[in-house]
Amino acid sequence: MRKQGTRLVIVTLLAQLTFLVATIASETVEKKKPNLVVIMTDEHNLRTISAYRDHYLTKFPKDVVDVWGENVFVHTPHIDSLANEGAMFTNYYTTLPTCTPSRASFLTGLFPFSTGAVKNDTPMSHNVKTWADYLQESSYQTAYLGKWHLDGTAKPGFYNDVFGSTKERSFGFQDNTYRYNRGHWKILKERNGKVDVYKSVKDANETDNLEQSYTTDFFVNKAIDYIEDKAHTDDPFAIFLSIADPHNPNEVRKPYSEKYKDMNFQMPRTTKKYFESDPSPPGFYGVRGKDYKAKNGIPIDTNIPFDQIEQHLNAYEQDVNFKDSMQAYFGMVKLIDDKIGDLLATMNSLGIENNTVVVFTSDHGDLSFEHGRTQKGEPYLTSAGIPLIIKYPGVVPEKKRIDTAYSIIDFAPTILGLLNISATSGDFHGVDGSQEILNSKAISPVRRKPIMMYHEDGRWISAVKGSFKLVVNNLNKSPTLFDIGKDPEELNNILSDKRVHKELGRLQNAIGRWVQEFNFTTKQNKNAFSYYLDKIPCEDSPDVLYLNGGNEESNRYFCKDQRSSICNFKMRRHCPSSCHDQCTDSPGRVIYDGQVNHCRELHSNCEDDFVRKFCPGTCAITTRNSASCYDDPLFKFPLVGGKKKKCAYIQKRKSKHRRKLCSNPSVAENCKQSCGHCAENMQTIDIVLEADGKLDISL
Numbered sequence: 193m194r195k196q197g198t199r200l201v202i203v204t205l206l207a208q209l210t211f212l213v214a215t216i217a218s219e220t221v222e223k224k225k226p227n228l229v230v231i232m233t234d235e236h237n238l239r240t241i242s243a244y245r246d247h248y249l250t251k252f253p254k255d256v257v258d259v260w261g262e263n264v265f266v267h268t269p270h271i272d273s274l275a276n277e278g279a280m281f282t283n284y285y286t287t288l289p290t291c292t293p294s295r296a297s298f299l300t301g302l303f304p305f306s307t308g309a310v311k312n313d314t315p316m317s318h319n320v321k322t323w324a325d326y327l328q329e330s331s332y333q334t335a336y337l338g339k340w341h342l343d344g345t346a347k348p349g350f351y352n353d354v355f356g357s358t359k360e361r362s363f364g365f366q367d368n369t370y371r372y373n374r375g376h377w378k379i380l381k382e383r384n385g386k387v388d389v390y391k392s393v394k395d396a397n398e399t400d401n402l403e404q405s406y407t408t409d410f411f412v413n414k415a416i417d418y419i420e421d422k423a424h425t426d427d428p429f430a431i432f433l434s435i436a437d438p439h440n441p442n443e444v445r446k447p448y449s450e451k452y453k454d455m456n457f458q459m460p461r462t463t464k465k466y467f468e469s470d471p472s473p474p475g476f477y478g479v480r481g482k483d484y485k486a487k488n489g490i491p492i493d494t495n496i497p498f499d500q501i502e503q504h505l506n507a508y509e510q511d512v513n514f515k516d517s518m519q520a521y522f523g524m525v526k527l528i529d530d531k532i533g534d535l536l537a538t539m540n541s542l543g544i545e546n547n548t549v550v551v552f553t554s555d556h557g558d559l560s561f562e563h564g565r566t567q568k569g570e571p572y573l574t575s576a577g578i579p580l581i582i583k584y585p586g587v588v589p590e591k592k593r594i595d596t597a598y599s600i601i602d603f604a605p606t607i608l609g610l611l612n613i614s615a616t617s618g619d620f621h622g623v624d625g626s627q628e629i630l631n632s633k634a635i636s637p638v639r640r641k642p643i644m645m646y647h648e649d650g651r652w653i654s655a656v657k658g659s660f661k662l663v664v665n666n667l668n669k670s671p672t673l674f675d676i677g678k679d680p681e682e683l684n685n686i687l688s689d690k691r692v693h694k695e696l697g698r699l700q701n702a703i704g705r706w707v708q709e710f711n712f713t714t715k716q717n718k719n720a721f722s723y724y725l726d727k728i729p730c731e732d733s734p735d736v737l738y739l740n741g742g743n744e745e746s747n748r749y750f751c752k753d754q755r756s757s758i759c760n761f762k763m764r765r766h767c768p769s770s771c772h773d774q775c776t777d778s779p780g781r782v783i784y785d786g787q788v789n790h791c792r793e794l795h796s797n798c799e800d801d802f803v804r805k806f807c808p809g810t811c812a813i814t815t816r817n818s819a820s821c822y823d824d825p826l827f828k829f830p831l832v833g834g835k836k837k838k839c840a841y842i843q844k845r846k847s848k849h850r851r852k853l854c855s856n857p858s859v860a861e862n863c864k865q866s867c868g869h870c871a872e873n874m875q876t877i878d879i880v881l882e883a884d885g886k887l888d889i890s891l
Contacts, residue, residue, distance in 0.1 A: 226584065226611065227548040228327070228430040229419070229535070232298070233528060234291065234339060234376075235439040235567065236554035237574050240266045240525045243275035244579060247282055247593065252680045259562060259681075260518065261458035266525045270533035271581065274552055278583030279592035279629045285656060286600045287645050289556040289568040289576040291341045291374075292316075294600055298555065299323065299342075299363065301604030301620030303644075303710065311648040313374065315344040316363070321619065323604040324364030327430045330613050335367035335418055338411045338434030341374045348389050349373030365432065370414050376436050378443055380410045393445050402445040408437050408524070409445075412531040416538045423542040433535075438524035438558070440567065442516070448523035457518040459509045459561060462681050463490060466564035467501045469750070471683055472734035473564070475669025476571065476652035490564050498736075498748055514561070521560065545585065549610065552581040553603075563682075569647065571654040571663050572682050576645055584610065588629055597656045598625055599643040642702040650713065650721045655699040655706075660692070662699035664783070666721040668802060670728045673699075687727055700725045700781065704788040713786040722802050725788070726780020729808065729840065730768040737766050765844070776823040776840045776865060777809040792826075809865070827862035829853075839863035 238244045239257070245265050248257045258264055286294040292312045293304035299322040304310050308317035324334050343361060346354055351368035355361060362368060370387070379390035379400070396402060403409050415433045422429040437444070466473055496504055508514055532552070539545045557574045559565045568575045578600065582588055587610075598606075601622030608615050609626030623640065642657035654663045659677030673687040673696055686692055704725065707713060713721045732751035751767035759771035768775070777791040784794060784803065791807035798804055798811035809823050823839035830836050842853050843866050854860050854867035 224547060225330070225332070225428040227422075227428045227544060228332070228551070228607070228611065229415075229539075229548060230430075230432045230551045231532060231535075231553070232295075232338075232432070232434045233438065233554045234434075234436050235556060235558040236525070236579065237438075237521075237558045237560045238577055238579055239560075239574060240268075240438075240522065241271055241579055242266060242268045243272040243280060243581070244282070246272075247280070248680070251677075256680055259460040259462070260560075261456055264455050264457060266452075266522050266529075268525065268529040270529045270536060271552055271579075273536070274550055274581045274583045275591075277585065277590050278550075278581060278588045279594055281580040281594045281598055283595050283597045283656070283658075284578055284580045284599070285576050285597070285643055285645055286556045286578055288648055289570065289645070290648060291555055293648060294555040295341055296320075297600045298553075298603055301601050301622040303601060303621050304648075305710070305712070306621070309342055312341070313345050316342040318361060320363075322363045323608055324430065324432070326364070326608055326613050326615055327611075328364045328366065330611075331427045333367075333422055333425065333427050333429040334365045334431070335429070336365040336432045336434070337370040337414050337418070338372070338432075339374065339436045340371050340434065343373040346373040348375045348377065348387075350387055353386075367418070370411065376439050376441060377407055378441075378445075379405050380407055381405055392441075393443055393449075406445040406527075408435055408527050408531055411435060412535055416535055419535070419538060419544075420542065423539075423544050435528060437528060438521050442518075442520035442524070444520050444523040444527060448527045449520060450523075451526060452519040452522045455519065455522070457509075457515055459505050459514075460563075462563045462683060463561060464502070464505055465683055467505065468498060469734065469736045471685070472736070474663065474672040474685060475667060476647075476663050476665040476672060490561065490566075517566075518560070521558075547585075549607075550583045551607070552579060554578045571645060571647075571652060571661065573676065573680075576654075582607075582610070582629060589632055592629065592631075594625075594628060595658075596625075596628060596640065597643045597658065599645070602643075642699055644702065644706050646712070653703055653707070653712070653723065655702040657695070657698060657702070660695045660699060662696065662703065664703060664723040664725060666723055668724075668805065670724055670731055671726070704781070704783060707783055707786060708788065711786060713783070721783075722785065723783040724780075724806060725782060726778050728805055729778045730775035731805075732767045732769045735766075737763070768843070775808040776838070776843075777807045779838065779840075782806055823865045824862040829856065829859050829862075839866040842866035 239248075239259060242265060245257060254262070287297045288294055288304050290312050292309045292314060293307075296302070296304055296307040296309035296316045299316075300307050300320050301323070302320065307320050308315060324336075328334050340349075340351075342363075343349055343354065349372055351371040354373070365371070372387070372389075375389065377389040377391060378393050379396050379402075381388045381390070381400070390396070393402070393406070396405065404413065411433060412435070415431060418431055419429070443449070465471065490508065536545070536550070539548055539550075555578070556568045557577055558567055559570065559572060559575050562574055563570070563572055565575075570576065580598070580603070599622060601620065602625050603622070605615065605620045605622050605624040606626050606629070609624040610629060642655040644653070644655055646653045650666055652663050652665045654661060656662075659675055661674045661676060661682075663672045663674075665671070671687055672685045673689075673692070674682045674684070675686055675692065676682060679686075687696070703723075707723075734750075737749045737751070751770040759767070764771045779790075781788050781790055782794070782802075783789075784797065791810045794803045794807055795810050798807070804811040828836040828838055839859075839862065842850055842859075842863055845853065850867070854863065860867050
């Protein structure tokens with residue numbers, strides 16, 4: 193009996209030990225580092241992802257959200273599932289809205305000018321470090337499939353064809369078999385280890401299986417093969433799947449090419465506003481019909497009479513090219529979503545879904561006929577704004593929405609932080625946002641510095657914080673300030689709205705500090721550029737002005753048409769230059785030769801039109817030495833109640849109020865321009881801003 197009891201105890205202990213070992217083994221498997229799947233599309237308009245559309249509908253009217261017409265949208269249930277089961281960034285921007293620079297920033301966490309990839313088709317510097325390098329150092333198996341666009345001009349430039357087995361320019365990715373450099377091919381055929389490329393779906397043969405050879409299908413299927421091969425290996429895997437759609441040419445295989453043929457696509461309202469100059473294109477666009485860069489613009493004559501604009505737009509809206517383009521774009525997005533569904537189903541069937549981080553994003557957006565344009569290159573939300581969705585089951589809270597403004601340079605430190613892989617913070621220009629992702633609150637607006645972005649030729653620089661976006665330009669135009677929270681179509685420049693002066697000041701300071709910190713104007717461009725941070729004094733409004741009531745053709749005026757012929761109070765407020773108002777210095781700041789300056793610091797630079805335009809008072813002093821017809825830019829006078837105003841305040845008053853203010857001897861002496869009290873025996877200086885932005889000073 194005693195031996196039998198002993199055996200029972202031993203058996204029990206062995207059973208418990210076996211259970212303990214199995215438990216530890218199970219926990220070890222469960223605690224394996226998470227896999228990573230990054231899916232990047234190309235030139236993807238946020239509005240064509242229904243998760244983002246649903247989010248916008250909680251904030252804005254439906255007619256503002258559905259820009260191509262009521263209920264004209266793509267349903268993307270598989271991408272939406274990532275957003276429902278993870279975190280969705282709702283205020284996420286690229287650094288530079290073209291392919292090569294944005295991809296370099298995404299991989300390195302650096303601004304493009306620090307990567308060598310400053311514009312399309314320029315190679316990324318060989319010595320930069322990517323987040324894939326960090327993953328490889330942490331025992332990850334890494335692979336890149338699809339469009340790369342960081343090896344210069346090679347086209348298509350499949351990795352093995354260019355670099356063979358040298359592993360040169362792998363940037364942390366071990367398997368680059370299906371990585372190609374550039375081009376938007378529609379058909380891919382693999383023969384004997386080589387991939388042949390074809391530009392159009394029409395190049396396919398009748399015997400071709402397009403579900404295998406169409407570009408999106410081809411690369412997603414290769415990604416599925418890779419995941420199946422690596423799913424149950426000892427080390428985790430990280431795969432970057434780069435899909436070249438929905439970038440133009442807008443063409444897709446059947447049945448997706450016919451899926452949206454019955455949708456009634458309409459021209460976005462912002463395009464009609466653009467052509468009518470109501471309001472006019474912002475300063476970073478230039479002048480309607482003149483220096484606006486129309487490379488990707490809608491082919492309509494910008495000088496057509498106003499009463500014919502709607503007719504021309506309606507005709508273009510009915511044109512087969514517009515409808516076919518939008519139908520194909522929607523079709524490309526729908527195919528991408530369906531293939532993502534296949535990929536997610538594969539991970540689920542392999543039992544790795546709960547230990548895999550899935551990221552969905554894009555390199556930049558596509559205006560898709562908003563604001564008179566297609567494609568990218570502008571700071572608007574659907575050009576520079578991009579999707580970012582991160583799903584990490586059991587770690588990232590479900591249905592998390594992040595409204596904080598983040599940038600594509602934040603991805604590298606953020607994904608490393610989320611995977612608990614250490615990196616030196618000084619290695620990145622971006623910040624680690626992983627703690628905000630992991631925050632249990634549904635919405636957690638963390639305070640941080642504004643994010644920065646710019647155009648590759650320096651035409652504009654933009655800062656974004658919260659819902660506010662400031663855009664300065666080097667076209668000698670005043671800056672543009674949008675509040676996207678109240679103006680999601682980005683139509684109204686609120687630069688002069690005193691209620692937002694604090695927000696404006698923060699963004700101005702951010703741009704000034706950034707330009708000086710990175711020596712932007714000389715590092716990015718051979719010639720230094722200058723930017724106005726504040727409104728130009730005495731600048732005519734470019735918007736159409738309706739006089740005499742109504743909006744008929746006969747009542748529409750532009751300052752350049754009227755000049756000084758109708759200079760009533762309303763016209764003077766709208767057209768101070770054309771009405772020959774005498775101007776004072778702007779109290780604001782400019783970026784001049786890479787430095788932030790006020791007018792008082794630019795008195796020796798008045799030979800420059802840029803300076804004279806912003807500092808007419810200071811430059812009148814310099815031009816005339818002791819000229820007597822100017823306002824003292826530092827003088828302030830008290831109003832009733834003690835509030836002090838500068839001379840420019842006088843110009844905004846009606847004639848009776850002007851005379852009353854200028855009857856004060858101190859005001860009359862220091863505000864000679866605004867009061868019109870120039871000495872009779874002196875020549876006065878007329879400072880007139882011409883339509884082309886040049887300054888005409890005549891004695």
